[in-house]
Amino acid sequence: MSVATHDDIHAHDHHDHGPAKGFMRWVTTTNHKDIGTLYLITGLIMFFVGGAMALVIRAELFEPGLQYVDPHFFNQMTTLHALIMVFGAVMPAFAGLANWMIPMMIGAPDMALPRMNNWSFWLLPFAFVMLSSTLFMDGGAAAAGWTLYPPLVLQTGNALPFTVFTVHILGMSSIMAAINIIVTVFNMRAPGMTMMKLPLFVWTWVITAFLLIAVMPVFAGAVTMLLTDKYFGTSFFNAAGGGDPVLYQHLFWFFGHPEVYILILPSFGIISSIIPTFSRKPLFGYASMVYATASIGLLSFIVWAHHQYTVGMPLAGELYFTYATMLIAVPTGVKVFNWLATMWKGAMTFETPMLYAIAFVVLFTMGGFTGLMMSISPADLQYHDTYFIVAHFHYVLVPGAVFALFAATYYWLPKWTGHMYDEKLGKLHFWLTTISVNICFFPQHFVGLAGMPRRIPDYAVQFAEFNAMSSVGAFVFGFSQLIFAYVIYKAIKGGEKATSEVWEGAEAHGLEWHLPSPPPYHSWTEAPDQSLISELH
């Protein structure tokens, strides 16, 4: 590029620097940072909404017997808690991070499809208003669990079509976000930023985006069949008309298993960014990380029926799904060992993001091990639908996905706001969260193995102590998150100025650390120098 054209573009660009003013800025924005912020704030709000529902559940389970809510409302809470946490908190938060970070990491000015980006965010608030409104309808919200299994879910009143349409809207929103990410990464990379130079966060998101495009439509199709079964006389899942409710389970989990990886793969990317920075070493085994992520993505499509071992599968099916599921432990193990090797002999420091990253590695691995236990179909007959399952997926989703989101927030918050967050409060948040999350979920392994079923508001008295512990942990965990919200608020309002590199030596770990903190409204209006890219680890 000659100097003359260079200056031309610059002069031409000057009029649209900086955001518009007022509320309409957020409604009409096509800027990747604004949309990222909107996604992240939505994720945080929904995290508190879903969390409040979790506390209703834990309050009811504090002691045996029925105390505060009736069983039907309890079931609505478990259903909505899950739907909101999965689709309202974790997925939008990851989409927010993708919007903020991907253009900065690959040296692009913005996302490839900015107007579609605006639309994919603004569908969300409407979807969640619709979903929450079902609580006030005749017969209440859907109460059949987040899996929405028929025939039980077909007993839902007026809430069913609203729940189904919410799923449709959320599906459209995620598919658009996923397409945007794929197009951005494939077509907008700066010269010199080859695929095997991409930061792992970008790689994991690309694979996640492919999973989203492949499975969200299947879920949309399955819930459409629920809708037509209930209102239009079809019999997809109705035995009387020649259908089979088990078909729904297959369709759901064909979506559902890739979905749980959609919730965890971006976390792997985040952890793979943070651990090298605070170990002051390049990531160990970059290429193997990319291949491991891709294999996890591929394997996720062929293991779905391990969620349905008790449904009456032929023996060959049970064996196949057992072995295929165990296979996943191999690429996941590669990742965990790569993280450990990255820390090995590193000059480590333990700022809040690193604390969360290390806690992620330890606690996610524990969730992984219980997953391995369940992959064995004869053993799973004992675990199925008990609190052991609840403990397992909360270990991979809370100290897994949610801890990765905490880590990412602390890691990039100084970059976003230009201010360092309060390290003391961050550490306090970390310790309260980590201790309470274990008090909350660890005892659930024990009651689960002893046979306490999930999704039941009452339980036998021998489970009382562990459930009381679990509830105490849940409440401490819940209220600790107010510290998190306050730390974010404080960093937005002010604080010690952050340098562009923020963390010592971070410049070698990603292009985002070469932009000032906070970064300009449009990230890389001129592609970053190729020498910058070749110097990255």
Place this chain on the structure above:
Amino acid sequence: MDDKELHKANARLVWRMVVIALLMFGLGFAIAPYYDAVCNYFGISGRVKEATAEQALKVDESREISLEFVTVVNGQMPLRFRAETGKLKIHPGQYYTVNFYAENTSDKKLVGRAIPSISPAWTSSFLKKAECFCFSEQEFEPHKERKMPVRFVVDPTIQADTKEMTLSYTFFDINEKTQTIKN
């Protein structure tokens, strides 16, 4: 890449992704008949839909299988449904007839359909029915009881260690369904 080229490349990639999404949506629906075919082929999910003609099989007097009958009425359907016996000792290869009785306890005509299920699932392909009320819709006049015979045989090639089987029928109310279709 200049702006125009980039725009074109973006549009191409977007359409490819949209096509994948649409195909996956279609796949969800395409799986339904495929799933049926697989279940029929393996004889799982209790699918015995058609009568098999009576044939002379070698009766294996040395073996005895205990066959249990379970009757279930789905939802709120006003039907009293029972089998004449709860349990029968049978020899593989021999034909038996068991009567089922269902009484409409309401003042309205009922149309129902019984769906069979056999467990353990892998035995279902060995239970062959020459006659069954489950092959067609059943109509019940108000407050009338009907006798519905099932004639069946257990194929003597069934695994030697089979000691117990359960045949269950669930009656579904399809009044609403037939009305929707007629309308």
